[in-house]
Amino acid sequence: xxxxxxxxxxxxxxxxxxxxxxxxxxxxxxxxxxxxxxxxxxxxxxxxxxxxxxxxxxxxxxxxxxxxxxxxxxxxxxxxxxxxxxxxxxxxxxxxxxxxxxxxxxxxxxxxxxxxxxxxxxxxxxxxxxxxxxxxxxxxxxxxxxxx
Amino acid sequence: xxxxxxxxxxxxxxxxxxxxxxxxxxxxxxxxxxxxxxxxxxxxxxxxxxxxxxxxxxxxxxxxxxxxxxxxxxxxxxxxxxxxxxxxxxxxxxxxxxxxxxxxxxxxxxxxxxxxxxxxxxxxxxxxxxxxxxxxxxxxxxxxxxxxxxxxxxxxxxxxxxxxx
Numbered sequence: 001x002x003x004x005x006x007x008x009x010x011x012x013x014x015x016x017x018x019x020x021x022x023x024x025x026x027x028x029x030x031x032x033x034x035x036x037x038x039x040x041x042x043x044x045x046x047x048x049x050x051x052x053x054x055x056x057x058x059x060x061x062x063x064x065x066x067x068x069x070x071x072x073x074x075x076x077x078x079x080x081x082x083x084x085x086x087x088x089x090x091x092x093x094x095x096x097x098x099x100x101x102x103x104x105x106x107x108x109x110x111x112x113x114x115x116x117x118x119x120x121x122x123x124x125x126x127x128x129x130x131x132x133x134x135x136x137x138x139x140x141x142x143x144x145x146x147x148x
Numbered sequence: 149x150x151x152x153x154x155x156x157x158x159x160x161x162x163x164x165x166x167x168x169x170x171x172x173x174x175x176x177x178x179x180x181x182x183x184x185x186x187x188x189x190x191x192x193x194x195x196x197x198x199x200x201x202x203x204x205x206x207x208x209x210x211x212x213x214x215x216x217x218x219x220x221x222x223x224x225x226x227x228x229x230x231x232x233x234x235x236x237x238x239x240x241x242x243x244x245x246x247x248x249x250x251x252x253x254x255x256x257x258x259x260x261x262x263x264x265x266x267x268x269x270x271x272x273x274x275x276x277x278x279x280x281x282x283x284x285x286x287x288x289x290x291x292x293x294x295x296x297x298x299x300x301x302x303x304x305x306x307x308x309x310x311x312x313x
Contacts, residue, residue, distance in 0.1 A: 004272075007304055011272050014240040014250055016169035023182045024160060030190045031156065 156193050163203070166274040167210045169239060173265055174214040178237050181214075188213040204283035207270055211284070249307075256306040264299035267292055 004012060103109040164185065171181035171188075188209035196202045239257065242250035257265060270276045270284065278296070282289040 007307075008272060008300065011253065011268075011303070014242045014246070014253060016165040016239060016273055017178070017241050019160070019164040019168050019182055019185065020178075023164070023186055024157065026186050027156070027160065027189055027193075028154075030186065031193060034190065034194060 156189075159193075159206070160189065163206065163274060166269060167207070169273055170207060170210050170266060170269045171214045172239060173262060173269065174218045180217065184213045184217050185210055201280060201283050203276065204280040207274060207276065207281075208284040208286070211266065252307055253303070256303045259306065260299055260302060264295045264302070267295045268299045268303070271296055 099113060100110065103113040167185045167189070168178065168181045171184040172178065175181045175184055188206065191213075192199075192202065192206045192209045195205070199205045238250065239254050240250050257268070260268065266285070267281055270281045271278070276284070278289050278292050281296075282292045285292065
């Protein structure tokens with residue numbers, strides 16, 4: 001592909017006109033201008049500086065606004081909230097989750113509680129008796145053997 | 149400064165004509181094309197140490213600057229410019245006895261699609277390799293090769309009845 005055939009050689013023989021000498025001079029001037037350390041910053045540098053300055057200014061304004069907002073918010077009287085004091089009142093005579101959870105720490109306690117509730121809520125037929133929530137181990141094992 | 153001893157003047161001497169010819173694909177007049185080449189050349193020369201293939205970059209820069217130049221002009225102005233594309237500013241130079249042939253070649257070159265004409269200019273008058281052209285156009289070597297083949301075939305076909313020389 002690098003070899004030119006006759007037709008391509010004919011095309012290549014027709015050279016485009018050389019650029020004017022002014023082009024060379026202008027390029028030389030531009031290169032000198034860009035190479036020389038100048039006090040005047042380039043256009044891109046100036047743009048960058050303006051952008052940085054603008055950014056810093058915007059950040060300062062935003063920070064000031066935030067500071068003012070927080071200051072105003074701090075000066076406002078605090079709204080006195082009505083603190084509601086919740087007083088938990090449990091009637092231990094009634095069966096409740098609370099009372100059963102408290103009693104569940106010991107088998108005797110829960111038995112007593114169940115007894116007490118049974119007595120308090122006695123049925124109209126007058127059924128009374130000891131209600132055991134937890135059967136003693138010996139009895140439960142004996143029952144287990146019998147059933148097997 | 150521009151006494152021919154600076155390295156950039158060697159570049160300009162070797163490629164200036166081809167670069168202006170490339171720019172004239174989009175920019176009608178020689179003077180405007182030289183403005184385009186000036187911008188591209190200075191940009192490329194300043195960046196030459198950072199780029200892998202400075203020559204491909206130089207041609208790519210001319211192409212980009214020419215397209216920018218074209219975009220900067222309004223549609224109306226572009227139409228007028230195209231209409232006023234001067235036959236008095238030839239794209240190519242030829243001996244007087246080959247004047248007819250030169251004009252026929254220029255007409256055929258202007259009839260090519262842009263994508264093919266730019267490859268022909270870079271290859272024939274710029275002396276770039278297919279890889280360099282591909283780098284300049286940011287495309288594959290295969291694409292460039294096929295564009296070149298099609299372009300040469302079209303030029304040959306259009307000029308087949310013209311005498312050589």
